[in-house]
Amino acid sequence: xxxxxxxxxxxxxxxxxxxxxxxxxxxxxxxxxxxxxxxxxxxxxxxxxxxxxxxxxxxxxxxxxxxxxxxxxxxxxxxxxxxxxxxxxxxxxxxxxxxxxxxxxxxxxxxxxxxxxxxxxxxxxxxxxxxxxxxxxxxxxxxxxxxxxxxxxxxxxxxxxxxxxxxxxxxxxxxxxxxxxxxxxxxxxxxxxxxxxxxxxxxxxxxxxxxxxxxxxxxxxxxxxxxxxxxxxxxxxxxxxxxxxxxxxxxxxxxxxxxxxxxxxxxxxxxxxxxxxxxxxxxxxxxxxxxxxxxxxxxxxxxx
Numbered sequence: 001x002x003x004x005x006x007x008x009x010x011x012x013x014x015x016x017x018x019x020x021x022x023x024x025x026x027x028x029x030x031x032x033x034x035x036x037x038x039x040x041x042x043x044x045x046x047x048x049x050x051x052x053x054x055x056x057x058x059x060x061x062x063x064x065x066x067x068x069x070x071x072x073x074x075x076x077x078x079x080x081x082x083x084x085x086x087x088x089x090x091x092x093x094x095x096x097x098x099x100x101x102x103x104x105x106x107x108x109x110x111x112x113x114x115x116x117x118x119x120x121x122x123x124x125x126x127x128x129x130x131x132x133x134x135x136x137x138x139x140x141x142x143x144x145x146x147x148x149x150x151x152x153x154x155x156x157x158x159x160x161x162x163x164x165x166x167x168x169x170x171x172x173x174x175x176x177x178x179x180x181x182x183x184x185x186x187x188x189x190x191x192x193x194x195x196x197x198x199x200x201x202x203x204x205x206x207x208x209x210x211x212x213x214x215x216x217x218x219x220x221x222x223x224x225x226x227x228x229x230x231x232x233x234x235x236x237x238x239x240x241x242x243x244x245x246x247x248x249x250x251x252x253x254x255x256x257x258x259x260x261x262x263x264x265x266x267x268x269x270x271x272x273x274x275x276x277x278x279x280x281x282x283x284x285x286x287x288x289x290x291x292x293x294x295x296x297x298x299x300x301x302x303x304x
Contacts (some may be wrong), residue, residue: 036161038119044155045116052109064094064108067153104147107138111147118163124200126165159249160202170197170251171223174232174239175211176258178204188239194227197241201253207261211239214258218270218279220244245279252283 052062068090096105114130117123131144138144152159159166171194177187181203188195198204215238217223223242232238239258243251259266268283270276 036157038122041119041155041157041161042116044157045112045119048112048154061095061097062105063096064105064154066092066094066150068092103137107143107147108151110134110137111144111151115151115162115164122163124163124165126167126199128167130164160200160253165199166249168197168199168250169248170241170243170254171195171220172197172239172241172254173227175209175237176239177206177208179206180204194223197250197254199250201250201257204257207258209239209258209262210237211262211264212236213265213267214239214241214255214262216240216255216266216268216270216280216283217242218245218268218276222269243279243283247279247282249287252286255283 048064052064055062094101094105094108096102110133111130114125114133118125127144127148128141130148131138131141148159148162148164152162155162173188173190173194175189177185177189179185180198181200186195186198213236217226217240220242223240223244226232226240232240241251241255255266258264268280270280
């Protein structure tokens, strides 16, 4: 190993020590974002349905109130989580007696019933499965995706706790082995092919790795080049992951899962432009940051 490489990894080791020293400090705040029990999720769904039944019994029009996910007023920053929905200062009402919203009202109730059965039976479904459950009612996959995100905000429950999975597009490779929820052993050591990121990150267990660091790679082409050059073993034991551009939720959750388990430095290899910085921020803070980032960037650009 050259003097430069030795110095580089010495700095990485120092960074890892600093990160480990911060783990205990953040442990308490991280406990506050733990998984919500299935019984609590079922209770919250039952509360929504009870509100509708109560309105009908009083001869009132049932109305569902959803947080406005695109409003900055509803977003706050938590050092342990990143950007998150934290209030309902701005809301959207979905009325059952209005021609423009009655279809969405029915769609929400249908998806709530699907989620209730999934949680109750401890089974999982993809967003695509839910769409094909009633294509005539939903009309498009985008409608299902948007409503599921609305349900997550309304119930104040992470989407993964609703037992709804998204198809993963990310890839991962390097010094890493783990078990899927069904007991399948996944080995990411292959130099010729990467492993698809699991659609059920919460079910991953028994993570084993001697990696020195994790590298997030923005572009799939760059990721494949590093894979072909055997980057993970030639430089140092490490893990590389890509979300193929703007990352999906599972790729982001996988990075978080590895950090929570391994506590090793995480680096990002992205383009040195606003889009690259946006992608890096999405991994660190969440997808809402893209709206805020480009809003600030746009304002700064036209104020010059």
